[in-house]
Amino acid sequence: MISVDEALSHLFALSPPREAELVPLRAAAGRVLAKPVSALRDQPPFAASTMDGYALGSSHAHPGAVLNVVGEAAAGHRWEGRLGTGEALRIFTGAPLPPGADRVIIQEDVTRSSSQLTLNSDLESGTHIRPAGADFKAGHEVSAPRRLGPSDVALLAAMGIGEVWVTCQPTVAIIATGDELVMPGEAPGPDQITASNIFGLAALAEAEGAKARILPIARDTEASLKSAFSLAKDADLIVTVGGASVGDHDLVGAVAQAQGMERAFYKIAMRPGKPLMAGRMGEAVMLGLPGNPVSAMVCGHIFMLPMLRAMMGLGAMAPSYQEARLGTDLPANGRRAHYMRARVTNGTVTPAASQDSALLSVLADANALLVRQAHAPAALAGETVQILPI
Numbered sequence: 001m002i003s004v005d006e007a008l009s010h011l012f013a014l015s016p017p018r019e020a021e022l023v024p025l026r027a028a029a030g031r032v033l034a035k036p037v038s039a040l041r042d043q044p045p046f047a048a049s050t051m052d053g054y055a056l057g058s059s060h061a062h063p064g065a066v067l068n069v070v071g072e073a074a075a076g077h078r079w080e081g082r083l084g085t086g087e088a089l090r091i092f093t094g095a096p097l098p099p100g101a102d103r104v105i106i107q108e109d110v111t112r113s114s115s116q117l118t119l120n121s122d123l124e125s126g127t128h129i130r131p132a133g134a135d136f137k138a139g140h141e142v143s144a145p146r147r148l149g150p151s152d153v154a155l156l157a158a159m160g161i162g163e164v165w166v167t168c169q170p171t172v173a174i175i176a177t178g179d180e181l182v183m184p185g186e187a188p189g190p191d192q193i194t195a196s197n198i199f200g201l202a203a204l205a206e207a208e209g210a211k212a213r214i215l216p217i218a219r220d221t222e223a224s225l226k227s228a229f230s231l232a233k234d235a236d237l238i239v240t241v242g243g244a245s246v247g248d249h250d251l252v253g254a255v256a257q258a259q260g261m262e263r264a265f266y267k268i269a270m271r272p273g274k275p276l277m278a279g280r281m282g283e284a285v286m287l288g289l290p291g292n293p294v295s296a297m298v299c300g301h302i303f304m305l306p307m308l309r310a311m312m313g314l315g316a317m318a319p320s321y322q323e324a325r326l327g328t329d330l331p332a333n334g335r336r337a338h339y340m341r342a343r344v345t346n347g348t349v350t351p352a353a354s355q356d357s358a359l360l361s362v363l364a365d366a367n368a369l370l371v372r373q374a375h376a377p378a379a380l381a382g383e384t385v386q387i388l389p390i
């Protein structure tokens with residue numbers, strides 16, 4: 001059995017970044033920027049009024065001053081000219097400021113009569129001018145790699161960028177294995193159950209930005225598993241679920257190897273997740289997860305998601321563990337790192353009463369995994385522990 005960290009290193013070695021593709025900005029949200037992008041010009045490109053009012057030279061901006069309104073500037077329509085002594089310009093929010101003006105008086109602070117403008121006795125302070133380049137200057141860079149969120153997409157649009165290079169989305173083929181399984185909605189036989197974790201794994205992969213495909217359930221025969229692998233071979237990542245352990249019907253490893261899988265490792269010191277396996281299979285990576293519903297999902301968080309992030313160009317990063325206060329005493333841990341289903345409330349984490357790796361209702365109630373390292377000594381309530389929000 002290798003450690004979780006060793007398993008992750010093997011998996012990262014199997015998961016180089018995918019190539020990049022050029023997509024319209026509208027399709028870029030959630031994708032990973034593959035090449036840095038630079039602003040084409042300053043934003044705003046000109047000094048602009050931030051209010052509706054009157055632009056003037058600040059030497060005139062005193063209560064009771066009387067000025068002559070010589071024209072008008074609106075957003076998208078500059079006034080061509082230069083303000084002289086005693087002159088003011090009607091100006092609206094977003095309009096370019098004319099030369100000769102360095103202050104805008106809001107319209108609430110003036111009295112206007114025809115072209116004559118009188119400043120009121122109480123003037124709001126501030127210039128109400130946004131200088132050219134206040135947001136960013138031409139050449140301002142958004143660096144890569146970076147997962148593009150809504151604010152990034154808005155920034156890129158403001159930078160004038162219509163298309164961006166993003167890493168291609170990894171494709172994931174998910175294969176449930178087992179004679180006992182039927183799809184949700186199908187009528188199970190008396191000895192059968194519904195395939196469940198494959199739907200959770202597909203959702204996890206998609207939420208991370210991958211394209212997931214659930215293949216037909218493979219039965220516990222060489223022929224059925226072989227045909228499932230052949231359907232999956234164009235994927236970047238082939239995820240099998242079940243058939244990973246040591247029973248007579250656990251054929252996944254043997255069939256995968258007969259299909260050319262070069263095994264990187266088998267079995268890890270982790271609970272749940274012990275019979276994890278992985279290797280290269282042609283152009284794809286094969287990740288063989290244990291069948292127990294929670295084991296597969298926990299391995300999805302700890303291994304599949306970091307692999308997908310690496311394939312998307314985000315680097316070889318372990319999951320982002322955080323710290324929390326332990327809400328209850330825990331006994332010493334055994335030789336496998338334990339990823340306990342737990343709830344974190346106000347910074348205090350409490351493990352679920354049952355850690356049976358088949359209980360999806362417990363997983364669905366959990367909002368974190370509480371990580372106990374292999375051979376961790378007993379821990380007392382109040383100690384700081386590692387968690388992974390899920």
Ligand SMILES: Nc1nc2c(c(=O)[nH]1)N[C@H]1C(S)=C(S)[C@@H](COP(=O)(O)OP(=O)(O)OC[C@H]3O[C@@H](n4cnc5c(N)ncnc54)[C@H](O)[C@@H]3O)O[C@H]1N2
Pocket residue numbers: 176177178180181193194195196197198241242243244245246247250272273274275289290291292293295357
């Ligand atoms: N003698 C030993 N037995 C087992 C060991 C061991 O070390 N020695 N390891 C145990 C551990 S730990 C795990 S985890 C399981 C994993 O076994 P498999 O990966 O071979 O999984 P299966 O036997 O196919 O299934 C286990 C369990 O999960 C159900 N299952 C399978 N696939 C799905 C699915 N897609 N959706 C929902 N449920 C699924 C299946 O019906 C079984 O109940 O092995 C232990 N045994």
Ligand code: MOO
Pocket residue numbers: 270271272273274275290292295357
């Ligand atoms: O490791 Mo198994 O994955 O305990 O249930």
